Amino acid sequence: MQLIDGKKTAAEIKDEVAAEIALLKDKGGKVPHLVAVLVGSNGASITYVNAKIEACKKVGMHSSIVRLNDTVSEKELLEEVAKLNNDKDVDGFIVQLPLPKHISEKKVTEAISPQKDVDGFHPSNIGKMMLNLPTFLPATPYGILQLIERYNIETNGKHCVVVGRSAIVGSPVANLMSRNSYPGNCTVTLTHSRTVNLPEITRTADILIVALGKPEFITADMVKEGVVIFDVGITRKADSTKKSGYKLFGDVKFDEVAPKASFITPVPGGVGPMTIVSLLKNTILAAKGKMES
Ligand SMILES: NC(=O)C1=CN([C@@H]2O[C@H](COP(=O)(O)OP(=O)(O)OC[C@H]3O[C@@H](n4cnc5c(N)ncnc54)[C@H](OP(=O)(O)O)[C@@H]3O)[C@@H](O)[C@H]2O)C=CC1
Ligand SMILES: Nc1nc(=O)c2c([nH]1)NC[C@@H]1CN(c3ccc(C(=O)N[C@@H](CCC(=O)O)C(=O)O)cc3)C=[N+]21
Known part of the structure; x- marks a missing residue:
C-alpha cells in the first residue's frame, strides 16, 4: 500500500506556483489576486477560507476575504458578486459554499463572471469542461x-x-x-x-x-x-x-x-490540500487572461 500524500504534493505544487508568480513579477506583470467571499460563520467554511488565504500568502499571491453576515440578503450578495465581476484588480473569486438557506446557490454561481470563476462551477465553464475546451476545472x-x-x-x-x-x-x-x-x-x-x-x-x-x-x-x-x-x-x-x-x-x-x-x-x-492548490493554479490562469469567454 502506498499512501498518496496530498499535503506533500500540494506543498511541491505551491513551490512551483510561487516560482511562476515570481517570474510574473520579474516581467513586470500583475500579481494575481484571489478573493474569497465568506457568508456567515460556519466553522468548516472559516477553516477552508483561511487555508486558501494562507496558501495565497505562501506563494506570493494577493488575496482578500469579503466577510458578510449570514443575514445578508440574496440581492446584497448578488450585488457583491457584481462588484467583484467589475473590479479590475480582482482576477478570480469564489463564494464559499454552503450559503444560508434563504440564498440560492444556483443564482449566485450563475452570477459569477465565467472569466473569474476560479472554482469552475459556472454552467458555461462546466459546459466547456464537458466538451474538453480550455477552462477552469473544478x-x-x-x-x-x-x-x-x-x-x-x-x-x-x-x-x-x-x-x-x-x-x-x-x-x-x-x-x-x-x-x-x-x-x-x-x-x-x-x-x-x-x-x-x-x-x-x-x-x-x-x-x-x-x-x-x-x-x-x-x-x-x-x-x-x-x-x-x-x-x-x-x-x-x-x-x-x-x-x-x-x-x-x-x-x-x-x-x-x-x-x-x-x-x-x-x-x-x-x-483537501490539493483542492486549495488547484484554486491557486486556476487564479494564475485567470490572471494571465488565457481563458476565452
Ligand atoms: N476534500 C475536499 O476538497 C472536498 C471535500 N468535500 C466533502 O466531500 C463530501 C461530499 O460533498 P459533496 O461532493 O458536496 O456532495 P453532496 O453532499 O452535495 O452530495 C452527496 C452525494 O452522495 C450521494 N449519497 C448520499 N448517500 C449515499 C449513499 N448511501 N450511497 C451512495 N451515494 C450516496 C448523494 O446522492 P443523491 O444525489 O442521490 O442525493 C449525493 O450525490 C462531504 O464530506 C464534503 O465535506 C467536498 C468538496 C471538497
Ligand atoms: N465555493 C466553494 N469552493 C470550494 O472549493 C469548496 C466550497 N465552496 N465549500 C466546501 C468545499 C470543501 N472544500 C475543502 C477545501 C479544503 C479542505 C482541506 O484543506 N482540508 C484539510 C483539513 C482542513 C481541516 O482541518 O478541516 C485536509 O483534508 O487535510 C477541505 C475541503 C472546498 N470546498
Whole structure:
C-alpha cells in the first residue's frame, strides 16, 4: 500500500506556483489576486477560507476575504458578486459554499463572471469542461487529476467508480475520468443514493473516488485487492482530546481498507490540500487572461 500524500504534493505544487508568480513579477506583470467571499460563520467554511488565504500568502499571491453576515440578503450578495465581476484588480473569486438557506446557490454561481470563476462551477465553464475546451476545472476534481499524474497512476482502460454525484465533485470528476486523454480513458460508473447494491459495484472498481459525506462509509468488504482510492469526504466530529476540538473523518474506513489498496489518500492530508492548490493554479490562469469567454 502506498499512501498518496496530498499535503506533500500540494506543498511541491505551491513551490512551483510561487516560482511562476515570481517570474510574473520579474516581467513586470500583475500579481494575481484571489478573493474569497465568506457568508456567515460556519466553522468548516472559516477553516477552508483561511487555508486558501494562507496558501495565497505562501506563494506570493494577493488575496482578500469579503466577510458578510449570514443575514445578508440574496440581492446584497448578488450585488457583491457584481462588484467583484467589475473590479479590475480582482482576477478570480469564489463564494464559499454552503450559503444560508434563504440564498440560492444556483443564482449566485450563475452570477459569477465565467472569466473569474476560479472554482469552475459556472454552467458555461462546466459546459466547456464537458466538451474538453480550455477552462477552469473544478478545484477538487482537478486536485485528484494532479495526484493521479504525480503518482503515475495508470488510468487507461480502468474501471473508475465514483460515489456521489454532486455538481462540485462527483459529476465533474466522473466526466474527467472518462475523457479521451490521460488522466482519463476510464470506464466510469457514477453512483448515488438510489444506486442498487452499491457494494457489488464498488468491488469492481480499479479506481474508487468517494464523495458522499458519510464518515467511514466504505468498508473493507466493499473494495477489491489493489484498488486505488481517493477519499474526498470530510466530516468533523467533536473530540475534546484534540486541540482543535474536533476530529476529521473521511468517507473510507481507512484502517481496514488501506491494507487492501495499492494507493490511498488519507483524511486529512489527502484530497483537501490539493483542492486549495488547484484554486491557486486556476487564479494564475485567470490572471494571465488565457481563458476565452
Ligand atoms: N476534500 C475536499 O476538497 C472536498 C471535500 N468535500 C466533502 O466531500 C463530501 C461530499 O460533498 P459533496 O461532493 O458536496 O456532495 P453532496 O453532499 O452535495 O452530495 C452527496 C452525494 O452522495 C450521494 N449519497 C448520499 N448517500 C449515499 C449513499 N448511501 N450511497 C451512495 N451515494 C450516496 C448523494 O446522492 P443523491 O444525489 O442521490 O442525493 C449525493 O450525490 C462531504 O464530506 C464534503 O465535506 C467536498 C468538496 C471538497
Ligand atoms: N465555493 C466553494 N469552493 C470550494 O472549493 C469548496 C466550497 N465552496 N465549500 C466546501 C468545499 C470543501 N472544500 C475543502 C477545501 C479544503 C479542505 C482541506 O484543506 N482540508 C484539510 C483539513 C482542513 C481541516 O482541518 O478541516 C485536509 O483534508 O487535510 C477541505 C475541503 C472546498 N470546498
